Amino acid sequence: MSLVPATNYVYTPLNQLKGGTIVNVYGIVKFFKPPYLSRGTDYCSVVTIVDQTNVKLTCLLFSGNYEALPIIYKNGDIVRFHRLKIQVYKNETQGITSSGFASLTFEGILGAPVIPRTSSKYFNFTAEDQKMVEALRLWASTHISPSWTLLKLCDVQPMQYFDLTCQLLGKAEVDGTSFLLKVWDGTRTPFPSWRVLIQDLVLEGDLSYIHRLQNLAIDILVYDNHVQVAKSLKVGSFLRIYSLHTKLKSVNSGNQTTLSLEFHLHGGTSYGRGIRVLPESNSDVDQLKRALESADLTANPLSGGICQSEPEDSIPSSGSVSLYEVERCQQLSATILTDHQYLEKTPLCAILKQKAPQQYRIRAKLRSYKPRKLFQSVKLRCPKCHSLKEVPHEGSLDMILQDGAAKTPDIKLQNTSLYDSRIWTTEDQGGRKVAVHFVRNDGILPLSNECLILIEGGSLSEICKLSNKFHSIIPVRSGHEDLELLDLSAPFLIQGKAYHYGCKQCSSLKPIQNLNFLVDKASCIPSSVAEVLGIVPLQYVFVMTFTLDDGTGVLEAYLLDSDKFFQIPASEILVDDDLQKSMAMIMDMICPSRIKIDSYPWLECFIRSYNVTNGIEQQICYQIFDTTVAEDLI
DNA sequence: GATTAGGGTTTG
DSSP, rough: OOOSSOOOOOOGGGGGGGTOOOOEEEEEEEEOOOOOOOOOEEEEEEEEEOOTTEEEEEEEESSSSSSGSOOOOSTEEEEEEEEEEEEETTTTTEEEEEEEEEEEOOOSSSHHHHHHSSSSSSOOOOOOHHEEEEEEEHHHHSOOOOOOOBOOOGGOHHHHHHHHEEEEEEEEEEEETEEEEEOOSSOOOOOOOOOOOOOOOOOOOOHHHHHGGGGGSSSEEEETHHHHHHHHOTTOOOOEEEEEEEEEEEEEEEEEEEEEEEEEEEEEGGGGOOOEOTTTTOOOHHHOOOOHOOTTSSSSSOOOOOOOOOOOOSOOOOOHHHHHHHHHOOOOOOOESSOOSSSOOHHEEEETTTTOOOOOOOEEEEEEOOSSSSGEEEEEOOOTOOOEEEOOOOHHHHHHHHHHHHHHOGGGGOSSSSSSEEEEEOSTTTEEEEEEEOBBBBBBBOOOOGGGEEEESSOOHHHHHHHHHHHHHEEEEEHHHHHHHHOTOSSSSSETTEEEEEEEOOOOOOOGGGGOOOOOOOOOOHHHHHTTTEEEEEEEEEEEEEEEOSSSSEEEEEEEEEEEESSSHHHHTTTTTHHHHHHHHHHHHHOTTSSSSSSSOEEOOOEEEEEESSSEEEEEEEEEEEEOOOGGGO
């Protein structure tokens, strides 16, 4: 292979690069922009590589000759660069072509033959090179996850960016900034492709063949800088189109909604957008040819992407389900169902047309959610009357406790068979009196960490201090004949950092002496205290609104959850920094604000619809049930 | 001989 005198090339590991030097490097392609015409005089290709040192290097490669740039087909390919200049830009080391730059590219697949791709007539290739490639392949196989951007048309989903290997069937000018490519890969999209309107006779290609392929052919619009490239493509050639964008469009006509899938190659080169012609020798082209040959042209085309309107007696409409069935969901979901796995998925567009109440399994992305401040999502809910109440914050809680305990403790109510009492008089607060009643258990005072105390006249900060020491605290005041509970605006029980509240509407308070009925007055549990005191305890819940989007429609669903969805107890999150961090991390995972929605994870959810009326208008609302965040996210 | 671009999605 080598026709030049053997030169002993030295390859610098990527963690040992120094600015101002010219080096030879090997690396695995992590990212690349296929060569495109720059605004200057040259073609440009940006390539990021990584090697066994796990250090990345982004390289800016220029050449007046398209073929001279590395022939990279996919991430994971292995490249060898000779005479790469290392420089520092914005504090980052980068590589750039220098005079005499040359490259070889290899497949990155373990076990594949090591065949260099290059346009150079003469190049050096030795047994050492073979070893370098094999070592990089081995390292990549355990250190780099395979990229999943190469998809077949049958596997694409609405709202997605992917790379497509296909054959060009036809092309046509649309207008100055966009150009139409008709392509196929032998498989059928889950929704029929849109049809871009073009003037008659402008299409280059075999129109009758394209018609015969029906929905096996898709329409792609390419924009701006890609128009020139598209114009130059030859019908029949094999292409890889990088970062192709799908969008689902629904078109209403009468009472039927037709869904079709749009394909766009947007302008610019961000994220490696572009087109590359694949040679016949490419192994993916081999596979593609086989798929095209065996494509079933006689198969019944899908009946059309149709959501039937208002099927009142069935969930969901059979038309839409069969379509969605075709969509092969290969991506793992960030949430999973805890039940109802037998249900078929329903697209949101179908749900939005149906009457309530019904229940559905859906697959959607979390476009946005409210409230944005997660602590605001924590509420108190009555399990009996279902009313929701804000959690009193520190300031108002202090006021509630002070108001409730404005009365001086009544000496007649101290030291009973139930409790021993002690009184403290504050020195600098006008002689405010605080009474603490230590509740006996079987006539004996328990150890403080097991002891239930009743407190009269304590401030929030005093109660906080006592709650560190004593097991349970019940704020009380002196009544006519007995100690009594404060108004239920105040917590009826405090245990450590946990504040337990009761429902004002549903509770009917019973005398404090009923604490005698507690089986175990030491280490008492909230539900028992509530029961003997006639309190319906409020439950801490997360209340959030999720805006869900599956590409067919957008739907707002409520999440009302105590601990199942996030697997974080709502009752503890306000007093636990770590839990708050966990929840913020989960929300950031399922709705990452930094990136576009297409890259968000899918959520599998179970939702129920129900009717809400304000007396005049009826509205359908949706609530999420029986859904939980997948364990690998927690 | 310098420039190009310097990864991080359109809004059609």
